[in-house]
Amino acid sequence: MNRICLPSICSFVLSAVLIILFYSCQSRDSLPHPDPENGGLSLPGGFGALVVIDSIGKGRHIAVNENGDIYVKLRYAKGMGSNVALRDTTWDGKADIIRYFGDYEDEGSLANGMRIHDGYLYYSSARVVYRNKLTPGQLIPDSPMEVVLTDDHEHGIHWHITKPVSFDQEGNLYVPFGSPSNACQDLENKPGGIPGSQGLDPCPELIEHGGVWKFPKDKMGMTQKDGELFATGIRSVVAMDYNPVDNHIYVVMHGRDNLHLLYPETFSPWESAVLPSEEFIKVSQGADYGWPYCYYDQIKKKKVLAPEYGGDGEMVGRCAGMDDPVMGLPGHWAPNDLLFYTGDQFPERYKNGAFIAFHGSTNRSPYQQSGYFVAFIPFHNGQAAGDWEVFANGFAGKELIVNTNDAAFRPMGLAQGPDGSLYVSDSRVGKIWRILFTGEKASFGKGELEKMEAQKLVANIRNPHPEEDNLDKGQLPEGKKVYNTYCSPCHQRDGNGATGRIPGLRQTDWVTGSKKRLIQLVLEGLEGEIEVNGEWYDNVMPAHQFLSDDQVSEVLTFIRQNFDNKASAVSKEDVANIRAEISN
Numbered sequence: 001m002n003r004i005c006l007p008s009i010c011s012f013v014l015s016a017v018l019i020i021l022f023y024s025c026q027s028r029d030s031l032p033h034p035d036p037e038n039g040g041l042s043l044p045g046g047f048g049a050l051v052v053i054d055s056i057g058k059g060r061h062i063a064v065n066e067n068g069d070i071y072v073k074l075r076y077a078k079g080m081g082s083n084v085a086l087r088d089t090t091w092d093g094k095a096d097i098i099r100y101f102g103d104y105e106d107e108g109s110l111a112n113g114m115r116i117h118d119g120y121l122y123y124s125s126a127r128v129v130y131r132n133k134l135t136p137g138q139l140i141p142d143s144p145m146e147v148v149l150t151d152d153h154e155h156g157i158h159w160h161i162t163k164p165v166s167f168d169q170e171g172n173l174y175v176p177f178g179s180p181s182n183a184c185q186d187l188e189n190k191p192g193g194i195p196g197s198q199g200l201d202p203c204p205e206l207i208e209h210g211g212v213w214k215f216p217k218d219k220m221g222m223t224q225k226d227g228e229l230f231a232t233g234i235r236s237v238v239a240m241d242y243n244p245v246d247n248h249i250y251v252v253m254h255g256r257d258n259l260h261l262l263y264p265e266t267f268s269p270w271e272s273a274v275l276p277s278e279e280f281i282k283v284s285q286g287a288d289y290g291w292p293y294c295y296y297d298q299i300k301k302k303k304v305l306a307p308e309y310g311g312d313g314e315m316v317g318r319c320a321g322m323d324d325p326v327m328g329l330p331g332h333w334a335p336n337d338l339l340f341y342t343g344d345q346f347p348e349r350y351k352n353g354a355f356i357a358f359h360g361s362t363n364r365s366p367y368q369q370s371g372y373f374v375a376f377i378p379f380h381n382g383q384a385a386g387d388w389e390v391f392a393n394g395f396a397g398k399e400l401i402v403n404t405n406d407a408a409f410r411p412m413g414l415a416q417g418p419d420g421s422l423y424v425s426d427s428r429v430g431k432i433w434r435i436l437f438t439g440e441k442a443s444f445g446k447g448e449l450e451k452m453e454a455q456k457l458v459a460n461i462r463n464p465h466p467e468e469d470n471l472d473k474g475q476l477p478e479g480k481k482v483y484n485t486y487c488s489p490c491h492q493r494d495g496n497g498a499t500g501r502i503p504g505l506r507q508t509d510w511v512t513g514s515k516k517r518l519i520q521l522v523l524e525g526l527e528g529e530i531e532v533n534g535e536w537y538d539n540v541m542p543a544h545q546f547l548s549d550d551q552v553s554e555v556l557t558f559i560r561q562n563f564d565n566k567a568s569a570v571s572k573e574d575v576a577n578i579r580a581e582i583s584n
Contacts, residue, residue, distance in 0.1 A: 031421075031436050032092050034438065040397065041392050042390075044448045046439020047438070049435045051434075052088075055429040057074045057075070059425040060113075062423055064416065065134065065418075066418050067137065067418070072084045073113060084101075084430075085140055086432075093434055112162045112163070112238055117167050128149065128151070128163070129149040148173070148220055149222045151163065153209075162236075164237065164239070167242060176213070176237035177208060178210070179205045179206075179292070184204075185200070196262070206232055231289065234251065234291060235291040239251060239335040243352075245379070250281065250354065253279040253335075254334065255279065255296075267313060269365075275297060276295035277297065280384075281325045287323040288323055289324075292309075293306055303319040303322055326384050327388065332364055333359075333361060335356050336358070336427075339355045339414040343419070345419055345437050347441045353376055354377045356375045362404045365484055365493060366470050368464060369406075370460055373391075392435060393452075393455050402494070405498070411426060412427040413425035477554075486544060491504070501539060502537070520578060522547070523545050525540070527541070549572045
């Protein structure tokens with residue numbers, strides 16, 4: 001009996017395997033279908049999107065392997081793993097295998113960096129760049145985790161020490177080292193700076209920070225001294241990529257904050273909301289892009305002198321000798337990833353152009369928050385060939401975003417798949433979209449772009465009107481007015497803070513507990529690690545000694561009696577007594 005049935009079974013199994021292989025090969029060669037409503041996204045005509053995964057944890061940067069496997073850098077979650085790998089085995093575009101790995105120490109919630117280069121998966125904590133050798137066909141690397149680079153400086157998490165990585169055509173490694181301040185203020189003695197404070201000149205931060213460093217190919221165990229300062233005057237970088245057309249590294253810099261807070265007589269709240277530019281920079285060796293002495297004004301289309309160095313928003317001065325960016329983009333949009341598109345799936349106008357993921361602002365109060373979309377800048381022969389465009393919007397789930405946490409999702413990382421699809425990661429819950437082109441490439445043109453031009457007028461993208469969009473227009477109680485001006489840019493108008501960066505003010509002993517500690521915190525500022533409602537934060541709160549006793553009394557009473565808090569008022573006398581103790 002066995003001799004009769006065995007060949008039949010073998011034939012059946014072999015036939016089934018051949019059918020499965022044939023089906024798989026056919027499926028792999030075709031694009032999956034976009035989701036209904038494109039997963040909530042607005043896209044140019046002919047494009048569609050599908051949701052690869054709904055939630056994997058707070059995702060940061062993303063990379064896609066040549067076989068379609070997806071790797072995502074996560075905010076550190078002890079015991080779970082700081083990376084996640086995804087695989088689609090049915091070729092419907094949806095991840096059906098999810099594996100967490102890499103339980104390494106990761107200081108800070110904003111660590112970024114995920115890239116596949118020369119067969120290795122590179123990823124970063126706040127201070128360390130790691131890599132693992134990838135095995136073809138194997139989802140999770142089982143090779144030893146190698147330490148490529150360690151940031152051995154003594155500084156807190158409030159420094160912009162995120163470590164995105166990029167490589168040139170020779171395999172050299174590029175890593176930015178960010179700076180903590182708006183414009184090189186004396187943070188050691190004056191946390192966060194105070195209104196009217198001057199910048200240090202020359203700026204000592206520029207010795208080891210505020211620039212991009214170049215490191216040799218394939219060298220392990222490096223520190224900053226193993227590299228060379230490639231370009232300076234760059235405050236903080238999360239978005240970074242190599243352009244193979246002109247063999248240059250490009251970055252999109254996070255510009256400085258708090259123009260009105262620190263210089264209220266020079267800059268209006270509106271100017272502070274829309275300025276200065278997030279600078280799109282072609283990084284050339286030996287170049288100086290001006291920070292901290294200068295900033296780029298995208299409205300005036302020129303570099304001007306920072307107020308910490310005598311500027312008034314018009315004066316150019318020493319900035320005339322600084323290198324300009326490729327383009328200035330609106331302020332506080334938080335450019336968190338950059339990708340030069342080299343695929344063939346999209347229409348020709350996207351070839352070699354730049355996609356930028358704008359994570360979205362936190363500090364545009366008293367105006368609506370802005371950003372939260374993916375932009376595109378066309379390039380031709382290695383040069384920007386047009387203004388920025390809206391490529392994908394709708395991540396936030398709403399157009400009017402008053403508080404950062406109002407956004408349902410925030411675009412964070414970008415990656416190109418082997419078939420030319422564009423992947424976008426979200427930092428709120430780890431949602432991932434895959435954007436596809438399913439239209440006719442030959443006929444793609446102005447008509448397909450018209451609806452995206454209209455997206456420039458929606459609330460989360462357009463420049464706010466100075467009067468009509470001011471959320472504080474009309475009369476406000478003094479405490480709320482002070483809060484909205486000086487506190488809400490960080491703690492948000494709803495008092496909920498910004499996840500992972502700024503603590504909320506609701507029902508915490510920091511607010512409802514000791515009046516003395518709270519008054520001291522406002523007058524003296526705060527620096528270092530604190531725990532608020534079970535979550536740890538390490539940032540800088542500037543001193544607010546410039547506020548009068550009445551203003552401190554009013555704003556602290558407002559905070560202690562709003563945001564679900566029910567604590568006693570703070571009197572002007574309470575403030576005056578603590579101020580006197582501090583002065584003595």
